[in-house]
Amino acid sequence: MTATIAHAARPHRPLLPRFLAFELRRLARRPSFLIWTLAFPVVFYLVSYSNPTNEAHARSSYGTTWPIFFMVSMCAWAAVSAAFNASGGRLAAERTNGWTRQLKLTPLPSSAYTTGKVLAGASLALVAALVLALIAGAAARPGLSAGTWVAVILACWLGSLPFAAIGIFIGLVASSSTAQPIMIAVMLVLNVLGGLLVPLQAFPAWLRDVAKVLPTNRLGNLGWNVVAHRPFNPVDVAVLAAYAVAFTALAAWRYRADDRRPIG
Amino acid sequence: MPTEVLALHDVHRSYGAVEAVAGIDLHVAPGETLALLGPNGAGKSTTLGMILGLLSPSSGQVTVLGRSPHQAVADGLVGALLQSGTGTGLPPGARVGELVRFMASLYPKPLAPATVLERAGLTSLAGRRVDGLSGGELQRVRFALAICADPELLIFDEPTVGLDVPSQRGFWQTVGAFAAEGRAIIFATHYLAEAEEAARRVVVLSKGHIVADGPVSDIRRTVTTKQVRFRAPQADPQVLQDLPAVQRVQAADGAFTLDTTDADATVRGLYQSSIPFSDLEVASAALEEAFLALTTEDSAR
Numbered sequence: 001m002t003a004t005i006a007h008a009a010r011p012h013r014p015l016l017p018r019f020l021a022f023e024l025r026r027l028a029r030r031p032s033f034l035i036w037t038l039a040f041p042v043v044f045y046l047v048s049y050s051n052p053t054n055e056a057h058a059r060s061s062y063g064t065t066w067p068i069f070f071m072v073s074m075c076a077w078a079a080v081s082a083a084f085n086a087s088g089g090r091l092a093a094e095r096t097n098g099w100t101r102q103l104k105l106t107p108l109p110s111s112a113y114t115t116g117k118v119l120a121g122a123s124l125a126l127v128a129a130l131v132l133a134l135i136a137g138a139a140a141r142p143g144l145s146a147g148t149w150v151a152v153i154l155a156c157w158l159g160s161l162p163f164a165a166i167g168i169f170i171g172l173v174a175s176s177s178t179a180q181p182i183m184i185a186v187m188l189v190l191n192v193l194g195g196l197l198v199p200l201q202a203f204p205a206w207l208r209d210v211a212k213v214l215p216t217n218r219l220g221n222l223g224w225n226v227v228a229h230r231p232f233n234p235v236d237v238a239v240l241a242a243y244a245v246a247f248t249a250l251a252a253w254r255y256r257a258d259d260r261r262p263i264g
Numbered sequence: 265m266p267t268e269v270l271a272l273h274d275v276h277r278s279y280g281a282v283e284a285v286a287g288i289d290l291h292v293a294p295g296e297t298l299a300l301l302g303p304n305g306a307g308k309s310t311t312l313g314m315i316l317g318l319l320s321p322s323s324g325q326v327t328v329l330g331r332s333p334h335q336a337v338a339d340g341l342v343g344a345l346l347q348s349g350t351g352t353g354l355p356p357g358a359r360v361g362e363l364v365r366f367m368a369s370l371y372p373k374p375l376a377p378a379t380v381l382e383r384a385g386l387t388s389l390a391g392r393r394v395d396g397l398s399g400g401e402l403q404r405v406r407f408a409l410a411i412c413a414d415p416e417l418l419i420f421d422e423p424t425v426g427l428d429v430p431s432q433r434g435f436w437q438t439v440g441a442f443a444a445e446g447r448a449i450i451f452a453t454h455y456l457a458e459a460e461e462a463a464r465r466v467v468v469l470s471k472g473h474i475v476a477d478g479p480v481s482d483i484r485r486t487v488t489t490k491q492v493r494f495r496a497p498q499a500d501p502q503v504l505q506d507l508p509a510v511q512r513v514q515a516a517d518g519a520f521t522l523d524t525t526d527a528d529a530t531v532r533g534l535y536q537s538s539i540p541f542s543d544l545e546v547a548s549a550a551l552e553e554a555f556l557a558l559t560t561e562d563s564a565r
Contacts, residue, residue: 026357099354105342
């Protein structure tokens, strides 16, 4: 019956790389929203890296200078913001317009869908962290070694995975009109309480304890330890990995759940 | 290959207290084109959602090509074009050709992307971004995505809503070519003309039940198939309603139209009632009236 139709003969390979490549091509075509993602951390860095108020905190707690400490903070901020934006905001719109449902009608498994979305979000976080490092480096001339630069960027990139996962979960749960405000609120709370804006040492003790369970603080720690030449703390990675795995799994479950839209 | 493309067995689906699908049995053979006809809220989209595995039935069983709906989708045997409301149903930023290549790459035995583009009439639009397409073009892209898998079963939910007449005609011509290759096609519509034109078999849904299932001609014959029209300025509509076999009475300026399942009995009754009348006329009801009689039956009782 269908024997006369031209089939694209193709061995069936894993679908995740195809989905990821498709997502990255689409992201690369709309670099404009990176500007919004980067605007806050860039501007904030430029106006306050030379502010001496926090110098003492940076020196006493991490043994580094404020311009370097704060550059890591803002790199992390940019990575978090890009990961959120690239994942959840777009996803809520895709879900509302019906594209997500169309994808559910293909053999693409829910695990490949969520993993692909998380990796695409993290890729954008890498770009955001790189751009911020370039601008901050040019402005503050922190005099870091090439290896330290690479390690900071890598930390921001890998550390952005849980935020991409949280963004995707929000994008799958919220409507297209509520996703953006929810994500901005979650991001601000996580970033500020995690110590990316003001060092944790300025917080009361109980808030510092809260910060320890937040992924933003663990992401910051990864980078601050690098620039302060302190030993790498495996707990930071464990906390970040736990968030990434938990929210990716939650997102995959949400993706599989019943589509409540058709009622007529 | 299974002899049945689709089997629904006593399928129910509720949303809270509302039972959207209230016990449906349905069997579809390869090569059949079937219209699911019914007003909004009849359960058409819910039924299609269960066939596609997007919704699970509250009870009952759905079998697609001998397997579960999920498995049939995972095996690339089903393609669908669903309602996307005001949205495009497509990923922002993607180009048409790129999107078709990506979708085809997900299936085990897809149609060649060039074939998909050609059959959907998109070859000249392959380089365009989906964001800037017109309504008719968007629908052709959504159709292209539905056929990428080279599916055995194609599902369309209200596929021509919002399309202009040439686009509608073009859509059904393209679909007809697919049906001719032995694929089963199920589409939901509330356009009677569309069901009559595109499908040989019509299943009428009302309040979650199947109220009729058969060729369009049968459906027309088995329900209110005749209309008796006449002028009778003094007649009491209630008396006319009580005439034999009358289903419905419509009055306008002393002219009456009676829907009847037996025109002979109704006319005989009209003579015997000694109501003065003139301009008697007996006509076949259009499917539109037949359909109304079917789907309003419950509320009239």
